[in-house]
Structures are given as C-alpha cells and as structure tokens.
Amino acid sequence: MNKKKFIAVIGGSQCSKEEAKLAEAVGHELARQGAILVCGGLGGVMEAACKGASSEGGITIGILPGDNRQAANPYVQIPIVTGISYARNVIVVKSAQAVIAIGGNYGTLSEISHALQSDIPVIGLNTWSLSRNNQQDSSIIPAQDPTEAVDKALNLATS
Amino acid sequence: MNKKKFIAVIGGSQCSKEEAKLAEAVGHELARQGAILVCGGLGGVMEAACKGASSEGGITIGILPGDNRQAANPYVQIPIVTGISYARNVIVVKSAQAVIAIGGNYGTLSEISHALQSDIPVIGLNTWSLSRNNQQDSSIIPAQDPTEAVDKALNLATS
Amino acid sequence: MNKKKFIAVIGGSQCSKEEAKLAEAVGHELARQGAILVCGGLGGVMEAACKGASSEGGITIGILPGDNRQAANPYVQIPIVTGISYARNVIVVKSAQAVIAIGGNYGTLSEISHALQSDIPVIGLNTWSLSRNNQQDSSIIPAQDPTEAVDKALNLATS
Amino acid sequence: MNKKKFIAVIGGSQCSKEEAKLAEAVGHELARQGAILVCGGLGGVMEAACKGASSEGGITIGILPGDNRQAANPYVQIPIVTGISYARNVIVVKSAQAVIAIGGNYGTLSEISHALQSDIPVIGLNTWSLSRNNQQDSSIIPAQDPTEAVDKALNLATS
Numbered sequence: 001m002n003k004k005k006f007i008a009v010i011g012g013s014q015c016s017k018e019e020a021k022l023a024e025a026v027g028h029e030l031a032r033q034g035a036i037l038v039c040g041g042l043g044g045v046m047e048a049a050c051k052g053a054s055s056e057g058g059i060t061i062g063i064l065p066g067d068n069r070q071a072a073n074p075y076v077q078i079p080i081v082t083g084i085s086y087a088r089n090v091i092v093v094k095s096a097q098a099v100i101a102i103g104g105n106y107g108t109l110s111e112i113s114h115a116l117q118s119d120i121p122v123i124g125l126n127t128w129s130l131s132r133n134n135q136q137d138s139s140i141i142p143a144q145d146p147t148e149a150v151d152k153a154l155n156l157a158t159s
Numbered sequence: 160m161n162k163k164k165f166i167a168v169i170g171g172s173q174c175s176k177e178e179a180k181l182a183e184a185v186g187h188e189l190a191r192q193g194a195i196l197v198c199g200g201l202g203g204v205m206e207a208a209c210k211g212a213s214s215e216g217g218i219t220i221g222i223l224p225g226d227n228r229q230a231a232n233p234y235v236q237i238p239i240v241t242g243i244s245y246a247r248n249v250i251v252v253k254s255a256q257a258v259i260a261i262g263g264n265y266g267t268l269s270e271i272s273h274a275l276q277s278d279i280p281v282i283g284l285n286t287w288s289l290s291r292n293n294q295q296d297s298s299i300i301p302a303q304d305p306t307e308a309v310d311k312a313l314n315l316a317t318s
Numbered sequence: 319m320n321k322k323k324f325i326a327v328i329g330g331s332q333c334s335k336e337e338a339k340l341a342e343a344v345g346h347e348l349a350r351q352g353a354i355l356v357c358g359g360l361g362g363v364m365e366a367a368c369k370g371a372s373s374e375g376g377i378t379i380g381i382l383p384g385d386n387r388q389a390a391n392p393y394v395q396i397p398i399v400t401g402i403s404y405a406r407n408v409i410v411v412k413s414a415q416a417v418i419a420i421g422g423n424y425g426t427l428s429e430i431s432h433a434l435q436s437d438i439p440v441i442g443l444n445t446w447s448l449s450r451n452n453q454q455d456s457s458i459i460p461a462q463d464p465t466e467a468v469d470k471a472l473n474l475a476t477s
Numbered sequence: 478m479n480k481k482k483f484i485a486v487i488g489g490s491q492c493s494k495e496e497a498k499l500a501e502a503v504g505h506e507l508a509r510q511g512a513i514l515v516c517g518g519l520g521g522v523m524e525a526a527c528k529g530a531s532s533e534g535g536i537t538i539g540i541l542p543g544d545n546r547q548a549a550n551p552y553v554q555i556p557i558v559t560g561i562s563y564a565r566n567v568i569v570v571k572s573a574q575a576v577i578a579i580g581g582n583y584g585t586l587s588e589i590s591h592a593l594q595s596d597i598p599v600i601g602l603n604t605w606s607l608s609r610n611n612q613q614d615s616s617i618i619p620a621q622d623p624t625e626a627v628d629k630a631l632n633l634a635t636s
Contacts (some may be wrong), residue, residue, distance in 0.1 A: 036555070048225045067403070078538065082571065082572075084561075087192075087250075087561075090269075090561075091558070091561070094559065097548075105276070107276050110249075112240070113269035113271075117245060118544070118560075127291070128291050130268070133285055133286075165397075231329070237354070237396060238324075239409065243560075243564050256397050361572070404567060404594060409564075424590045427589075430590075431590055435582070449605075
C-alpha cells in the first residue's frame with residue numbers, strides 16, 4: 001500500500017485572490033513534501049491548490065459532486081465522479097488523513113464538521129471559528145501561513 | 160400533495176436533560192401546530208423531539224444512518240433506512256423546509272452547514288454560533304424558547 | 319414503534335398502460351392490507367402505485383433523487399429529499415421490508431440488485447429475469463397478478 | 478487534464494480462481510495500455526485486478542464502502558474512503574469511462590445496472606446476462622478473453 005499521505009484542501013469554489021494565493025502555496029508545499037492532494041475538484045481554492053501541487057509534480061484527486069468528469073478543474077489528475085451532489089463533502093474529508101481549510105463558505109463548514117466528527121484533524125487558514133453555547137470550540141487548529149499549515153497537517157496525518 | 164410543513168429537529172444523539180426538555184417541547188409544539196417532524200431517528204435530542212410529537216399525535220420521520228430499522232428510537236413512525244452513515248445528515252435537512260437545532264455536536268454542525276448551504280432556514284436553541292475570519296455570521300436565527308423556535312420555523316418554511 | 323409493514327414498489331418513471339394498471343392495483347391492495355408504500359417518488363409506476371394507495375387512504379413515501387420536493391408525484395404524502403441522484407435507489411429498497419418490481423429499466427434493475435444484496439425479498443411482475451454464467455438465477459419471486467404480489471410481499475416482510 | 482482513460486473492473490469480493498486469473502490479466506493489460514484502474518478497493522476480483530495492474534506499474538484507485546482506508550487491498554494506491562456502504566457502487570462506475578464485469582454477485586449486478594443507466598459501456602467476462610419480459614437484453618457486451626475485454630473497453634471509453 002501507498003505510504004504517501006493524503007491531505008484534503010477545502011475552501012470555496014469562488015475565493016478571494018488572497019485565498020487563492022494561500023491555496024496555491026499549500027498545494028505546492030504538499031507536493032514538495034510528497035503528499036497527495038484531495039479536494040472537491042472544482043474551482044476557487046480547490047483549483048488553486050491543485051495548480052500549486054501540479055507545478056511541483058504532485059498528485060491531485062478531485063471528488064466531484066456531479067456526473068461530469070469535465071467539471072473538474074484543469075489541474076485534477078484523478079477525477080472521482082460521485083453524482084451525489086454535496087453529500088460528497090463527507091467523502092472529501094474521509095479520504096484524507098488531515099484537512100486544511102482555507103476561507104470557505106457553508107459547504108466548507110460542512111466539511112470541517114464532518115472531519116471533526118470523524119476525528120480527522122483540521123488545520124485552519126483564515127477560516128471559520130466555532131463556539132457552542134457561547135464557549136469557544138478550539139478544535140480547528142490555527143496556522144499562520146501555508147508552510148505551517150502543511151507541516152501541522154502532515155504531522156497529524158497518522159491514521 | 161400534502162400541504163403539511165416538514166420541520167427537522169437536529170441535535171446530539173446524547174444530550175443534557177435540559178436539551179431533552181427543550182426538544183420534547185419543540186416536538187410537542189410542532190405536532191400541535193400540524194407540522195411533520197423530520198429527524199435523524201436516533202436517541203438524545205431526536206428521541207425527545209419524537210416523544211413530544213407523538214404525545215400530541217404528530218407524525219415523526221427518522222432518517223437513519225445505518226442498515227437497521229430497529230435502531231430507530233421508539234417514537235419514530237416512519238423509519239427511512241439509508242445505510243449511508245453520516246452522509247445521511249444532508250438528507251435530514253433537505254427533507255425539511257426549516258430546521259431547529261438544539262445543542263449538538265459536530266454532526267449537528269454539519270447539518271446546520273448543509274441547511275445554510277441549501278438556503279434552508281435554521282433556528283437555534285442553545286446551539287453553535289459561527290464566525291468567519293473573525294466576523295460574526297448571523298445566519299442561525301436565535302430563539303429564546305421552544306414555542307418561539309417553532310413559530311419562527313413554521314413562518315420561514317415556505318419553499 | 320409502528321408495526322405497519324413498509325413495502326417498496328419499483329419500476330420505470332415512464333411505463334406502459336398495462337404496467338400503470340398493475341402498479342395502481344398493487345398500491346391499492348397494499349393500502350387495503352394496511353401497508354405503507356415506499357417508492358422513488360416520481361412518475362410512471364411510482365405515481366400509479368401512489369395513486370392506488372391514496373385512493374384507499376394509504377400512506378405513501380417518495381424518496382426523491384433531486385433537491386426539489388415539488389418533483390414528487392401528486393400522490394406522495396411524505397417526500398424525502400435526498401439530493402444524491404440515483405444513489406438514492408439503495409435507500410428506496412433498504413427502507414422497505416419487501417420489494418415489488420413492475421416492469422422497469424436499468425434503474426429498477428439496480429434496485430432489484432441492491433435489495434437482493436441486502437437479503438430483502440423481491441417479488442416480480444413482468445420484470446427483469448437474471449442469469450449468471452448461463453445459469454438461471456431464481457431470486458426474483460414471480461407473481462401472476464397484483465394481489466399475489468402483495469400477498470407474497472407481506473408474507474415475506476418479516477425483518 | 479489527464480488524458481488517460483479510467484476503466485472500472487467490477488466483480489465479487491470473493492471469487493473463483495478462474496475469475497481471479499481473468500481479473501489479474503485484465504488489470505495487467507489495462508496498465509500495459511496506459512489506463513487507470515478503478516475498482517471497489519476490496520478483495521477477490523478487485524484485488525486480483527489491482528495486482529495485475531500494479532505488476533505493470535499501473536495506477537489503481539479503490540473506492541471503499543467503509544470508513545477505514547486500511548480495508549483496501551494491498552495493491553490499491555489511491556484509496557477513496559466513502560463511508561456510504563454499497564451506495565458507493567454508483568461512484569465506482571461513474572468514475573469510469575467503461576466498465577469490465579468479471580463474474581460477480583448482486584453487488585456487481587447493481588454496478589452493471591448503474592453503469593447502463595448512465596450510458597457507460599459494460600463489457601462482460603463470464604458475468605450476468607439479462608432479460609426483460611422474456612426478451613434478451615444485450616446491453617452487456619461480451620468478451621471472450623481479458624485482452625478482448627480491455628480492447629473493447631478502451632475503444633468505447635470516449636466520454
């Protein structure tokens with residue numbers, strides 16, 4: 001079995017320039033350290049991360065919501081065609097040993113939640129923060145920059 | 160087609176006594192106002208809500224994660240057996256026209272996220288609160304008590 | 319817990335007049351005998367079965383592939399909105415204790431297969447027949463008419 | 478985007494020696510011709526196909542039903558962890574541009590059905606045959622041996 005680590009990068013299919021820059025750097029660093037990138041296969045943060053990984057020769061997996069493999073962004077090498085719409089979010093995170101969240105909307109929040117429910121570590125870059133009954137929940141591990149996010153993800157990706 | 164409204168009640172499969180009390184009151188009030196209760200079919204908040212609805216003659220639907228209809232709590236009248244584990248969370252919220260969240264853990268947070276992603280209104284009772292990039296997200300509509308939660312849910316359940 | 323039996327009726331979303339007549343009679347007889355009808359919620363065989371059940375005051379559940387509850391046929395009382403497209407076929411059969419197949423195309427065949435894989439009895443009316451390596455597979459239990467189909471389904475719906 | 482072709486090999490998680498031999502030869506030939514192998518990731522036909530592909534340096538994707546990546550057979554390089562049980566069957570076939578079925582039980586039949594429903598070509602080696610209302614259905618394209626199966630699959634894998 002492949003001993004490479006599988007790390008998901010999650011975030012909006014539309015994103016700010018700053019988020020795209022972060023995502024591209026995360027993808028690049030993941031590939032440089034030999035990890036395989038898992039994502040939802042679409043645009044925005046997903047595309048930027050795949051672009052970064054591809055530029056370093058890394059492997060990119062895109063777990064698509066729809067029925068059409070052509071919907072994958074051009075840097076996805078392995079499109080997985082689920083056809084189950086946003087129920088595929090849970091597959092994106094379960095297929096990874098750690099998750100890096102960059103920005104993101106409610107879809108990203110659902111992925112963060114599914115990961116935490118499954119005890120898969122989540123590293124956050126400028127993303128959601130949570131509190132419950134007015135108490136801060138500190139399950140999302142903050143990172144200051146892409147390299148720190150990747151280092152933390154790879155260290156925690158043990159299962 | 161049935162003109163009754165479908166309202167989901169979401170929360171932990173284990174919960175505090177206070178949460179159970181809130182859930183039972185929500186279920187009771189939903190049934191009293193003629194709504195159909197949708198939930199994940201298991202214990203805790205789900206069971207308390209179903210118990211409350213049943214005591215008032217209401218209809219209860221439990222969308223189960225596993226393969227076994229016997230896993231439904233005793234107050235579920237319509238068990239839906241999905242076998243898709245926590246990917247069923249998205250079905251719980253999509254089958255409702257509004258969602259009432261009571262307490263809850265990461266599974267509940269995934270349901271809240273899926274609902275907001277699908278533009279299904281979410282009413283919160285002592286549940287998660289969200290912020291993004293250090294800005295409060297006020298999409299979860301707060302309620303002070305079960306009756307207010309049910310009234311808001313029914314008013315917003317238009318689609 | 320409800321002691322009523324849940325029986326799925328499966329078949330094409332487009333069907334012949336003869337198939338519609340069979341499906342309507344099956345739905346009517348299921349309701350007459352107190353069973354709850356589960357189906358995929360759309361047209362054709364599904365609509366005819368729901369129409370038959372409704373005419374006898376029976377309960378009808380439609381497990382929809384898409385995101386829109388309005389896509390349910392007018393005789394569905396309990397629409398379940400899955401949003402997972404044809405992956406919902408497995409939920410249609412798992413939510414039933416026995417399955418009656420009427421005619422049908424490849425979607426129906428996938429439901430027959432998922433039912434047999436899960437040891438859920440399948441009764442067939444003018445539907446698929448199977449062979450494997452040139453040997454007949456007799457897992458689909460034939461019925462001559464709607465009443466026989468319903469009787470066999472209810473007798474076998476024990477789990 | 479990757480221009481390699483994605484071909485699914487489906488069949489039982491337990492299989493005869495003859496089926497394993499066929500599957501291994503199919504996997505080997507797929508890799509030799511540069512295709513990427515998609516399968517359900519478990520034992521039997523899936524493992525034999527992955528073994529054959531690996532021996533030729535091919536890429537193997539295993540779309541697992543459960544929550545545990547360790548359940549993948551040792552020749553799976555890219556495990557996709559769905560957690561949605563046999564609802565993952567539809568993802569196995571949708572992620573491929575053509576499907577080769579070898580032997581198989583009802584799970585395999587559900588995959589054949591989902592593929593045909595989605596207009597994905599199915600090539601059969603000693604597998605199911607279908608008839609409907611006593612008329613033969615010839616949608617499964619027969620092959621006499623592994624090389625013919627692979628050639629036909631690659632020729633038909635155009636979408």
